[in-house]
Structure formats: C-alpha cells, structure tokens
Amino acid sequence: MEAIGEHFFTVQPFEVDFRGRLTFPLLINNLLNAAGHHSNDRGFGIKQLNENKKTWVLSRIAIELTRHPINAEKVKVQTWIEGLLRSFTLRNFTIIGEDNKIIGYARTIWAMIDSESRKPINLTGMGLEQYVTAKDCPIDKAGKIVDPATGTTETFRVKYSDVDINQHLNSAKYVEHIIDAFTLHKFSKREIKRFEIEYIEECMFGETITLQKTELSKTEFIIILKKEDGSIACKSRLLFTEQTFNDKYITD
C-alpha cells in the first residue's frame, strides 16, 4: 500500500459556521479521521492496536491555512508519516480544495502507549518504517508554549458529546472549546493563520475544566486548559491574520 494516503470529505450543510465555512474544530476532526483511515488501512489503526491493548495518543498539532473549505466543497486530505522516533511518529497533512489548490498544511505528533500501564511503546521494528516517506510540508514544527499564568478565565464541564470511547475529552473537542473562547467579531475581522496545540493530560467525563485565555497581541493568543487539580491539560497558541482572507472561491 502506498505510503501517502488520500482521503476525501465533503463539507455538509450543518458543518459550516456563520461565515458559511467549515468550522475550524470540524476541519481538525476531518484531519484526525483521515489519520484514522490511513493507519487502519495499513494495519496499525486504533482498532488493530486495541486488540493488543495498545492505543495511539495525539501529542501535538500545528496547522496553517490560507483558505477555509466552504459549504458543499469536496476537500482532499493527503496524510503520511514523515518520521519515526523511538516513541513518536511524525504525521503530516496537506489540505487541498476543490479547485485543486493547496489551502493548508498540518503537522502532528503521536505516541503509541500500552492501554493499561499508559506507558509509551517503542515504535521501532514494528513495520511502520516501510511507510515513512519524505514529502514537502512547508510549515514550522509546533514550538514550545509557555503558560503566561495571566489572562481571563472561564470554565466548562466535560459532557457526553465531548468524550471518546475512553471517556476522555475527544482531541477535536479540545479544539472546539478553545475556538469557542473567541467572539464571532474576531472571526469576521481576522482568520486563524496558524494554530498549535500540545496535549498534556486527559480530561475526564464530568470534570470541570478552566480555560485561561491570554491576549499577547491582537493577532496572538495563548489558551491553557487546566484540570480540577490545577495541572495543565493542554496548551494552545493561535496566530490570527491582520485581515480576512480574500477567498472568493465558489464551487459553482
């Protein structure tokens, strides 16, 4: 099977935001679904891993966009493994619009862990090497995010539709809570140019999470999610554009 996977999704009517564009958390969702299909098709998906009491844990995402998918647009996602370390895989993505132009790139880092001990598993010699491939992904890697320990805070409780099969806050739902900390005004004046998230601890069903938002400038924000015991669940950095994208792309 080829090292680079191609997966398609079509933006559905009830998936667009107030601007008529695919919501940012659902874009992340679609990338993670593409990663799931790519690994399942090659024999190292969550389902196959679970049978051996192992699982994948998403550690980081960095994504940059130059345009957002719009309602009814058929989007192509390419995904591949760029590198394999002892405890991590580096999985990249290209996002291609229906006009056949690249509209974004993403880099992710994943660890494989033992489902019971939660300890990392050595990834070398498992047959993943055959899928490691070089392909252009011209965006910076996710950098270190420092908790500014300032900013405004709000809380949310982890609910039924937030959790995955492990009863933990679903990876894409972290992103939804982070994006929901902004007003519509923000998204009518600026765009997310770059988004980074570093997943640190799992949030459990029923837990009350504190979201701390720090505005470093009009175009740079740090958002930190903290668990009830004060430990950090994830750190995120958002860079916005100075102006909205000039994207007049219409599919018909």
Place this chain on the structure above:
Amino acid sequence: MEAIGEHFFTVQPFEVDFRGRLTFPLLINNLLNAAGHHSNDRGFGIKQLNENKKTWVLSRIAIELTRHPINAEKVKVQTWIEGLLRSFTLRNFTIIGEDNKIIGYARTIWAMIDSESRKPINLTGMGLEQYVTAKDCPIDKAGKIVDPATGTTETFRVKYSDVDINQHLNSAKYVEHIIDAFTLHKFSKREIKRFEIEYIEECMFGETITLQKTELSKTEFIIILKKEDGSIACKSRLLFTEQTFNDKYITD
C-alpha cells in the same frame, strides 16, 4: 427527479461516543444534511431560497430508534415529503443500517419564512406538490409538550461552534445541549427510544440559555430551554428504554 431521496453517510472515527456508536446529535445532523441535499437537488434548498430572501425553519422532530449506527458503518437515509400544508411541509425519514435493516424513523415539520419579515410563506402552488409522496413511517407524530415548570436547571452560553450562518443556535446543537444534560451512566444503562423536539424561538450568539430538566420517571424526561428574557426557546421529550439494545451488529 424521484420524490424519495437516498443519502449515505459513513460514521467516522471521531464521531462516536464512549460506547463506539454515532452520537445522537450527529445522527440528527446527518438527517438534516440529508434533508438539505434532498431539497437542494429538487430546487427548493436553503441556497435557492436565500436568493429570494426566503429560508426554511425547522419546527419539530420526532425520532425513534431500534439500534444506533456504529463506527465505520455506512448508513442510508431515505427522506421524502409526506404532506404539504399551507405553511408547513411534513418531511419523513427512514434510517437503514449497513445490514440493510431499518434501524429508525423520523418525522419533521418545516416552515418556509421570509428572511426579512420572518413571516410564514404560503407553500401551495410553488411546485412542491409534485414531490409529495406516501411511504410508510410507522411512528407517532410529535405531540404537544407541556412545560412542567419544575426540575433542575443549568446554563450554557451560545458560542462560535454552536451557530449557523444566521448566527442562531444550529438545530442540531439544540439537540447536543439537550443530550449533554445526561450522564454517561444513563447511556450505559438505557437507550433513547424516542426523542421529540419543538423549536419555538431562536437562540442568538452570546446568549445565556437556561436548560431545565424534569424527570417524570426513569424513562421519561422533559427538557426545556429558556432564553434570557424567560421565553421558551424549545421543548423536548425523551423516552428511554428499560434496558440497552441487544445490538451485537458488527460491520466486519
């Protein structure tokens, strides 16, 4: 074009709940997407209506299930217009699993309104009659729901990922907030057998909504959403089964 539309969706890895089944709000989302495709394909979709300053407004949903779609399952949705009244269309659905068995039915009621005056439009003589068709939908119509004016309350704020292109709480997100009022324990012991919702007023971005949950019995709940001015935004009734479904259906 045929009166009955067929639409397919495949349950994606990041769309399943802690039981590995498509979440209930996302099932509703898929029905509404099917309705959108059905009406667009026949020339009376939201997009075509918007060009004439008209739009569809969802008034009611009643849905009954005998099984939930599972991860990776390819589901078929049939939808058709059962009846046309002066101000409403009656749109029904059949939900068919990958095993080709019917796993649910739904009934919905829609009004067409003028986008500016928000007044209902007379639907007769617009060419919709040609699509009205008789087909079996053996579930009761949505009944009248009375506000019990008792129960526990909690609040939520309408955020970015809640709203549609009109900056109103998206129809499927009402359902998500209602379902999220229950614990995982509930869904590990019982199933939603029947769900009804009556949409009354729109909830705006930034608005704080009060959710009132009343337990009539272990298997019957009424949930009412209220706006900041105390008016009712929607009323919902949930009937749960006594036991979980005995659904051992696996796709492979």
